[in-house]
Amino acid sequence: MRKHSKVLFAGMVGNILEWYDFVVYGFLAVIIGELFFPSEDPMVSLLKSFGVFAVGFVMRPVGAVMFGHIGDKYGRKKALTISIVMMAVSTTAIGLLPTYAQIGILAPTLLVILKLLQGLSVGGEYTTSVSFIVEHAPQDKRGLFGSVGILGAVVGILLGSASGAVITKILPEEDLYSWGWRVLFFTGILLGLIGYYVRKNIDETPKFMELEYEEMIDKQPVLDVFKKAYKEFIKTFSLSTFQAVGFYTIFVYIANHLSVFVKFPKSTALTINTISMIVLAVLIPFFGWLSDKVGRKPIILTSTGFTVLTAYPLFKFVSSGAVENALIGQIIFAVVVAGFMSILPTTLVEIFPTQIRNSGYSIGYNLPFAIFGGTAPLISTYLIKITGDINSPAFYLIFAAAVAFAAGITLKETAKEPLQ
Structure with missing residues (x-):
């Protein structure tokens, strides 16, 4: 039972982080728009901010090809370990970015690059984690185990909503714009470290190990x-x-x-x-x-x-x-x-x-x-x-x-x- 709990958590943690970031970015879109895409028209700033958000979606199929290949050729565990590191680093780095007022056009450029990296990791994270969980699951519990992947996404959204609600309630607007918005992205490093540790210390799936043993890995x-x-x-x-x-x-x-x-x-x-x-x-x-x-x-x-x-x-x-x-x-x-x-x-x-x-x-x-x-x-x-x-x-x-x-x-x- 302890082994199964570890498998479920290892599969779930990346999805929590992925969707937590999704909600937090959406929640902070107005602030990010003004800090990274300053314009006399606030609507223009907001549209540019959401435009960067959409860029991440474009990268998802690219990430799917990349991590699909890694997961099938080198193992689910390796793909999951790489994806959570990439996701945690890019999420935390957004929280560390200087704003447009500090470094000019380089600020939105770096933001776009980090959202591209996030999109890349997201493209492989969810599906690889589900493959990982279901391949570890007992045959009569695969439906229950597989549902944990999407449950992680819902938990991430609720966590993101709660974090956004709390920080906007306790901080005045001036602090929110100067440093408060960054705090929400720093949570990424905590989830990332926990996820990396758990994934690094868990077994590869029995199904993939069978393929390795029988030398049937697809090239x-x-x-x-x-x-x-x-x-x-x-x-x-x-x-x-x-x-x-x-x-x-x-x-x-x-x-x-x-x-x-x-x-x-x-x-x-x-x-x-x-x-x-x-x-x-x-x-x-x-x-x-x-x-x-x-x-x-x-x-x-x-x-x-x-x-x-x-x-x-x-x-x-x-x-x-x-x-x-x-x-x-x-x-x-x-x-x-x-x-x-x-x-x-x-x-x-x-x-x-x-x-x-x-x-x-x-x-x-x-x-x-x-x-x-x-x-x-x-x-x-x-x-x-x-x-x-x-x-x-x-x-x-x-x-x-x-x-x-x-x-x-x-x-x-x-x-x-x-x-x-």
């Missing part, structure tokens, strides 16, 4: 994904599209939607979002456990099918103007997508053979996040602009859920099968 795993497992890659891409759109629409975009279009105070919108994420965090391990009993496929089809049917009425309910409706609607959204999000990690690990698992899963998962995930808030806002309907972001959710439902129908049930 070109990325190429072989498209030669030998292109159907599995297409399924991974299709299913991950709903994960990307669902997560960024429901748990990132809606908080802004409630503030901008429904005219709730920002604190109310964020409180609703936080409560729904706590519900999501509680349900993730439950659905992971349930999938070990009833299978992955029924839960995937139920979750995506319900989203297709309920996304528009739920959006209408959330946008009605009543705080209690928004809270109930957001919680229902969390329940509907929790099943899908909790078991997708294990499902995607199970459909690839060990030799090319890390590459297939990493690339197939990260590409839709770069294409559909990072752009979900932008597309949601654009849909409202062209339709005049504040509930139209639901159409994007319905599209992504329908794509995933179609892919889900073609899935072979893998819950009771040994890993390939």
